[in-house]
Amino acid sequence: MKKVYLDNASTTAIRPEVIREMTKVMADDYGNPSSTHSFGRNAKSILELSRKSIAKAINASAQEIIFTSCGTEANNWILRSAVSDLKVKRIITSKIEHHAVLFTIQALQKEFDIQVDYVNLKPNGEIDLTNLVELLSQEHKTLVSLMQVNNEIGTVLDLARVGQICQQYKALFHSDTVQSIGKTVLDLQVLAVDFLVSSAHKFHGPKGVGFAFVRKNSGLQPLFYGGEQEKGLRAGTEAVHQIAGMAKALELAYANLEIERKHISDLRSYLIERLEVEFPGFSINGNPDGFYNIVNVLLPFSAEKTAMILFHLDMKGIAVSRGSACQSGSIKPSHVLAEMLSVEDLKKPSLRISMSHYNSKEDVDLLIEALKSI
Ligand code: PLP
Numbered sequence: 001m002k003k004v005y006l007d008n009a010s011t012t013a014i015r016p017e018v019i020r021e022m023t024k025v026m027a028d029d030y031g032n033p034s035s036t037h038s039f040g041r042n043a044k045s046i047l048e049l050s051r052k053s054i055a056k057a058i059n060a061s062a063q064e065i066i067f068t069s070c071g072t073e074a075n076n077w078i079l080r081s082a083v084s085d086l087k088v089k090r091i092i093t094s095k096i097e098h099h100a101v102l103f104t105i106q107a108l109q110k111e112f113d114i115q116v117d118y119v120n121l122k123p124n125g126e127i128d129l130t131n132l133v134e135l136l137s138q139e140h141k142t143l144v145s146l147m148q149v150n151n152e153i154g155t156v157l158d159l160a161r162v163g164q165i166c167q168q169y170k171a172l173f174h175s176d177t178v179q180s181i182g183k184t185v186l187d188l189q190v191l192a193v194d195f196l197v198s199s200a201h202k203f204h205g206p207k208g209v210g211f212a213f214v215r216k217n218s219g220l221q222p223l224f225y226g227g228e229q230e231k232g233l234r235a236g237t238e239a240v241h242q243i244a245g246m247a248k249a250l251e252l253a254y255a256n257l258e259i260e261r262k263h264i265s266d267l268r269s270y271l272i273e274r275l276e277v278e279f280p281g282f283s284i285n286g287n288p289d290g291f292y293n294i295v296n297v298l299l300p301f302s303a304e305k306t307a308m309i310l311f312h313l314d315m316k317g318i319a320v321s322r323g324s325a326c327q328s329g330s331i332k333p334s335h336v337l338a339e340m341l342s343v344e345d346l347k348k349p350s351l352r353i354s355m356s357h358y359n360s361k362e363d364v365d366l367l368i369e370a371l372k373s374i
Contacts, residue, residue: 153286154294163192205249
């Protein structure tokens, strides 16, 4: 049975070149980058070359890249320090952020008694920028936290526009770019963004490593204390092999961006065409012109089929999801879909299908055939 992986918003397959790079570093370059002997200096050099390469990919400066263990850690760090150290009194966010942002903000709200406002959504799941401007017109030290690409429905935020708005109202701007870095071009010399977050396993790199972009002189303080690694901002011996793998993965992602984006966009269109033919009553959750690798579909099946659909597809070797991976085992409806679907539609099966350059039309055909047999 051919296995079909269509859950690339949850995680991605590691590129072979990345595995080779990591294996080499694990075998040969095992020094501690903080050691002053040649083994340490060698590891330090890999670390700093990786930092430079990542910074170059998004046109930032190397000192603005801080390595973390994952996207969740970077989000927690930035949001917490913005409140506890930068004295942010108010956060504007949306109800469809990833839980790494939403739950962190809820915890900070309890702990620090900050004001939290949720910006309105348009019916297609996009952020209502007019409402954002209205909210920003109030006088408080504010941070805006809005993701660039939604991990469940693939709606896209205009980062440049929101950056300008935040600058105009003197608000800090944090964006969870976990789903977009490596899949779209970002130029930090142009974008008015203070903080970004990335995670290597979303762009064909290893799990358990990510980075934060932190604009120069931000004043951010560490989340935890220990060694002087990452200029004291993130204590703990750096995972050199993971970081080298992440840098390689990002380099390859941008080197192949145009060709892979075209391949995936064509597949997405093909999938939608096939769904239109085979399941005429289907609809797309979120903006049908959303990000090129994600499509979230509401299938015209009865609510009773909701619980068994993923199981049925899994039995046929097909991996898709109902929402984010962290929730897909849960029977609770997705908090993102809950913001945009009626109570009735929420009970029906919605599937998130997310593709990579490793997918083919045959994968889409196998998915369609499997759905037809339900
Ligand atoms: N933010 C978004 C938008 C995500 O999709 C994910 C991954 O599921 C995360 C944050 C968490 O990243 P990590 O798995 O590196 O902690």
